[in-house]
Amino acid sequence: MRPTPRFAAPAVVVALAALPGLVSGQAPVGKEAAEALRYEALSFAPPAPEVREVEGVPVLYLADHSVPLVTVIARFRGGYGLFDRASYGAATALPSLLRYGGTDSLPPAAVDEALEFYAVQTTFGGGGESVFSSMNTLSEHLSVSLGLWIDMLRSPRFDSSEVEVWRGRQLESVRRRGDDPQRLAFTEFNRLLYGDHPVGWEMEEGDLEPDDVSPDRIRDIHRRVACPEHLTLGVTGDVPWRDLEPLLQSMLEGWTPCSDTLPPSPIPDIRREAGVFLITRELEQSVIVMAHPTSVRLGGGAEYFSAQIGNSILGGGGFSSRILSRVRTEEGYAYSASSLWTTPRRYDGIVGAVTRTRPENTVPALQLILDIMFDMTEAPPTGTEVATTVDQIVNGFVFNFETPAQIVSRRMFYLAQGLPEDWLERYLEGIRAVTPRSIRDVFQRHLRPEAMTILVVGDPDRIGLDALRRLGPLTFLDIDGAVIPR
Amino acid sequence: MRRSLKATLALLAGAILASPVVSSAQTRTPGERLAVREHTLDNGLRLLILPRGGAPTVSFVVRYRVGGVHEHLGTTGIAHLLEHLLFKGTTTIGTKDVGAELRLFDRIDDMHDTLIRARGEGDSTGVARLSESIAALEDTARSYVEANEFDRILTRAGARGLNATTTNESTMYFVELPANRAELWFVLEADRMSNPVFREFYSERDVVTEERRMRVETSPGGLLYEAHLDAAYSVHPFGVPVIGHMSDLENLGRRDVDGYFRRFYGPNNAVVAIVGDVDPGEVVRWADRYLEAVPRGEEPPPVVAVEPPQRGERRVEVVWPAEPALRIGWHVPDVFHEDAPALVILSSILTGGRTSRLYRRLILEDRLATGVYSSLGPGQRFPRLFQIDATPRAPHTAAAVEEAVYEEIARLSATGPTEAELGRVRNQIAAGNIRRLQSNLGLAFQLSESASLFGDWRTTFRLSERLRGVTPAEVSRVLGRYFTRENRTVATLVRQEGSP
Numbered sequence: 013m014r015p016t017p018r019f020a021a022p023a024v025v026v027a028l029a030a031l032p033g034l035v036s037g038q039a040p041v042g043k044e045a046a047e048a049l050r051y052e053a054l055s056f057a058p059p060a061p062e063v064r065e066v067e068g069v070p071v072l073y074l075a076d077h078s079v080p081l082v083t084v085i086a087r088f089r090g091g092y093g094l095f096d097r098a099s100y101g102a103a104t105a106l107p108s109l110l111r112y113g114g115t116d117s118l119p120p121a122a123v124d125e126a127l128e129f130y131a132v133q134t135t136f137g138g139g140g141e142s143v144f145s146s147m148n149t150l151s152e153h154l155s156v157s158l159g160l161w162i163d164m165l166r167s168p169r170f171d172s173s174e175v176e177v178w179r180g181r182q183l184e185s186v187r188r189r190g191d192d193p194q195r196l197a198f199t200e201f202n203r204l205l206y207g208d209h210p211v212g213w214e215m216e217e218g219d220l221e222p223d224d225v226s227p228d229r230i231r232d233i234h235r236r237v238a239c240p241e242h243l244t245l246g247v248t249g250d251v252p253w254r255d256l257e258p259l260l261q262s263m264l265e266g267w268t269p270c271s272d273t274l275p276p277s278p279i280p281d282i283r284r285e286a287g288v289f290l291i292t293r294e295l296e297q298s299v300i301v302m303a304h305p306t307s308v309r310l311g312g313g314a315e316y317f318s319a320q321i322g323n324s325i326l327g328g329g330g331f332s333s334r335i336l337s338r339v340r341t342e343e344g345y346a347y348s349a350s351s352l353w354t355t356p357r358r359y360d361g362i363v364g365a366v367t368r369t370r371p372e373n374t375v376p377a378l379q380l381i382l383d384i385m386f387d388m389t390e391a392p393p394t395g396t397e398v399a400t401t402v403d404q405i406v407n408g409f410v411f412n413f414e415t416p417a418q419i420v421s422r423r424m425f426y427l428a429q430g431l432p433e434d435w436l437e438r439y440l441e442g443i444r445a446v447t448p449r450s451i452r453d454v455f456q457r458h459l460r461p462e463a464m465t466i467l468v469v470g471d472p473d474r475i476g477l478d479a480l481r482r483l484g485p486l487t488f489l490d491i492d493g494a495v496i497p498r
Numbered sequence: 499m500r501r502s503l504k505a506t507l508a509l510l511a512g513a514i515l516a517s518p519v520v521s522s523a524q525t526r527t528p529g530e531r532l533a534v535r536e537h538t539l540d541n542g543l544r545l546l547i548l549p550r551g552g553a554p555t556v557s558f559v560v561r562y563r564v565g566g567v568h569e570h571l572g573t574t575g576i577a578h579l580l581e582h583l584l585f586k587g588t589t590t591i592g593t594k595d596v597g598a599e600l601r602l603f604d605r606i607d608d609m610h611d612t613l614i615r616a617r618g619e620g621d622s623t624g625v626a627r628l629s630e631s632i633a634a635l636e637d638t639a640r641s642y643v644e645a646n647e648f649d650r651i652l653t654r655a656g657a658r659g660l661n662a663t664t665t666n667e668s669t670m671y672f673v674e675l676p677a678n679r680a681e682l683w684f685v686l687e688a689d690r691m692s693n694p695v696f697r698e699f700y701s702e703r704d705v706v707t708e709e710r711r712m713r714v715e716t717s718p719g720g721l722l723y724e725a726h727l728d729a730a731y732s733v734h735p736f737g738v739p740v741i742g743h744m745s746d747l748e749n750l751g752r753r754d755v756d757g758y759f760r761r762f763y764g765p766n767n768a769v770v771a772i773v774g775d776v777d778p779g780e781v782v783r784w785a786d787r788y789l790e791a792v793p794r795g796e797e798p799p800p801v802v803a804v805e806p807p808q809r810g811e812r813r814v815e816v817v818w819p820a821e822p823a824l825r826i827g828w829h830v831p832d833v834f835h836e837d838a839p840a841l842v843i844l845s846s847i848l849t850g851g852r853t854s855r856l857y858r859r860l861i862l863e864d865r866l867a868t869g870v871y872s873s874l875g876p877g878q879r880f881p882r883l884f885q886i887d888a889t890p891r892a893p894h895t896a897a898a899v900e901e902a903v904y905e906e907i908a909r910l911s912a913t914g915p916t917e918a919e920l921g922r923v924r925n926q927i928a929a930g931n932i933r934r935l936q937s938n939l940g941l942a943f944q945l946s947e948s949a950s951l952f953g954d955w956r957t958t959f960r961l962s963e964r965l966r967g968v969t970p971a972e973v974s975r976v977l978g979r980y981f982t983r984e985n986r987t988v989a990t991l992v993r994q995e996g997s998p
Contacts, residue, residue: 038791041689046651049685051678056554078551079936090866112852124852128922150929177861181868184821184891191820224863293819297711329586331649341645344704347712368712400654407656410676414553417937496944 056412061246061420066257067264072246072423073253076416077162079401082154082249083417085146086165087424090237093140093210093277100210101182101219102229106237107138108178110145114169115160123164130294132157134164140210140277140429143237151250155259162263165238170227179225190491196291196367197299197469203493204289205303205362209280214493239270245277246424248416279359281360283465288484291469291491298470302381303352303364306458310355311431317442318454319353325393325451326384327351327365332400334384335365345369345377357429363459370473378466378483385461392448405443414438521876529931529959531772534945535778536955537785542766545943547781547956548773550938554677555658556774557938559670560687563769564762566666566740566878567801573754575706575742577762578664580755582702584671585648585662588693591686592647599697602639603752605736606632606700610751617749628640636700643697651686655679664740666877668950674939677775679843684788689793691765699752707748710741718820718991721926726825726989727876729814730883734805736876771946771955804872805829805881812987823991824896826903827883830874830980837979839964840972841884845872846923846971847915849886853922855906866894866902879951883987884980896990911977914970924966931962 039045061074092103111134114120127134133148145165149157192194199214206212223229247256282305308319327335327350339349346369354361365385369377413419418474466483470476480486488496535547578752589596609632635890650659652673662671675683714720724739731737742750770789772781808829830841848856849872860867870888934940948958952979 038688038692039787041685041788042588042693043647043651044590045685045689046591046682049679050648051681054554054676054678058553079932081932094870102672121853125922128851128853129925130927139530148933173862177865180865180891181861182887184868187892188821191718296715297708321984329653331646332653337645340705341698342701344701345708347705369708370711400650403654404656407654407676407679409656409657410553410555411656411658411674414555455548 044098066260072249074416078224080151083148088143089242091139091141094274101225107136111136112174115163116167201301201467240267246420289467289484294471302464302466303362304364304463305360310357318450321446322451323353325397345373371471374475375479382461388455392452544769546771547778554775557942559672559942559946560773561950565929567735574746581662581664583696586697588689595642599642606635684784688788728774730987765792769946769950771942773942814989819994822896825887825989827885830884833878840976843968914974
């Protein structure tokens, strides 16, 4: 069929409009005009937090008087990964119950009312290595807000009714574990790779027995975590130090030190054997996760920087990366597709990829990602690929200093990881030294597409088991990670 | 800049705990005093520029007043598909030979027209053959493509957060740039507004079907949301999913999107908000220099559909291998209606925080649910739904949760809210008004939304101010007026028999 003139005309108009000079008065736009732009250097001295100490607690302080708000961040060393599995429920409960469980002097409802009346925003969370919380308040209410928040962290009540509500909600979350295929895939993948290590733990009914998650058990974890020698504070916002210091002093003094030292989290024994695993779910889209361990560590010299840039080119850098360009843009297989490369400080990380695609495209998408990985181990990336990633980091460096809270949080992270305080500057130097060759070398040493553990959540009839088996020995799993004999 | 903003905010803060609240149409609210510079070009493009201190970065949002409400069955999802295609480049960006590309597009699009007819005639062999031919021709066209070049130019400039989003009422394109590279945005956006090329069309359409599979077809929450709106609206396009029905997506062609772009994407239908470390005079010069020549577009047709009054309770079930979920929606008026502020306050009284009525009853006291939320939507300019969604906690059923929701609403309706409840909600709203001024991108979203949907960037601040004057009697009145059995639609997710 010939196109009707109505449709054909605009394409011509569009094409002509791009020729310089045909649209009257418009300065040149488009590719050449973009390339012709020249930019002045940014002159910007990023503010740096001051490191002070109050009652032995390090306080990172950065004033910001642009808005009448104050943010305070607390980080305690001591996440669930520092305890054994028997304490997993109680250690996971701790952050939530600091928020919900009331204080020695106030029942939970009174805490809620005070926070809501003063419009204080709080967050409470935890990870494998730490428990953290933040508080944001109007500066005029700082004294009362800070007092209440420190009280919540220091003298929690762990009200039994609130503990029971928390336990019930967790049990419901366990019950709903299989409802979201991506959540199911990620948690099972962690279990597959890390086994009985905190990274591989998935909350189960057995972790939530009333005796395991009692107020006393949580109180015991609190006693071992929430003490001044585990604490770092960060403060940003509209408060002068001379007003802040006495407030902090009165709130932190007399805080009992911990009775014992917490050991570091165990070193994981990450699965190294290749294999393909399938959790059967009759869905319109499969979830695919794959990875194997690597020994590149955060701060680990030149290799670390090559891995950072290399991962961005492989699949971490969005549309500039190979995986998204080929899997999404070229083939239309997926909406999201990316690589992952974790680099913990103390132990091995993993390198791999994730995507979601319709069942029939599962194996083609998987194969394509593996092919892209093979290519990365064989030939260096192009100069343009490296320059794109390095330019993004260098030219966008200023985004590391957008908000004072971001600056302070980052410094708290460096402290926790034992990184030097000028780590960000060293990072910039490190990535500038990365070359196409150094990236090829890091992939040759650390990426082994043939050694991937691959997990698929999806519909075996539509995926095609024979095709899947060609990628490696196939094992069927149920949603609790148990092998289903076939 | 920094100082004047702080002074403004201090005024806002001071007003928070004060009661009763002074509310006068003549008095400008503190938010309205922000130093926003307005500039309108001859082609109708409106710019809002707000210079701010802090790190040298700039946020850009361009918002078109078009979205799901402009769609009809058969072409649902077209606004969102177009959003994806506007990242494919222009006549000079993303191409090695645009002439060769455009010639191939004609052939591909003819073939697609033929495919649609074959599909209509049930000719599955023909459809399969034509699909393969289209894919092969698109691969040929791809040899002329510089993939993702638009993205790469911005990435190399250090851009952050390059993305876009389509809602029921607008489509927004946004990015943040280091301040010294602000001019680049004008060069690229003027080009995109004037010379877009919808290359890689059919593979990108596949990408959007995968997005739909992810957000809807494999997501119990997504499925329930879609079924709920579909049941609640019989006429108004609020009932149509923004991402589009799967069969509509599979039949949309490049020519449909071309036409749609011409109808809705003129500069006269757009608002640009620029917030950050910029000199407003320079921004105006760049706008005049680059954006002035973008040709004016057609006048977009208005949305004329009116949802008729609902004459009885509607109930819909989604059967799915997942734990139960519940959504309830009552038809309520648009954002300008005199009852709108009381409905916002009511939402906060019911589910805003742990002291709210439904949270206390469902989660803390009776422990029937693990979560409960309420919202007004899915848009603002047209009559919408007051929605409650809740997650039942086993062994309690969705029916038990639903019953408790109605009981709490009846109780509130009988006695009205307390002054303390209203005071808490007013404080939270006022503090929220300050917090949302912290982010450049957040402000750019708000200013552009207000100007695009309501005609004036100040309107959102004024609407927020109206909330503070809501009385207990007004909350009672809206409860009596809208929260009836015949005006509600209930959707439940029910576990499939025998599913794991």
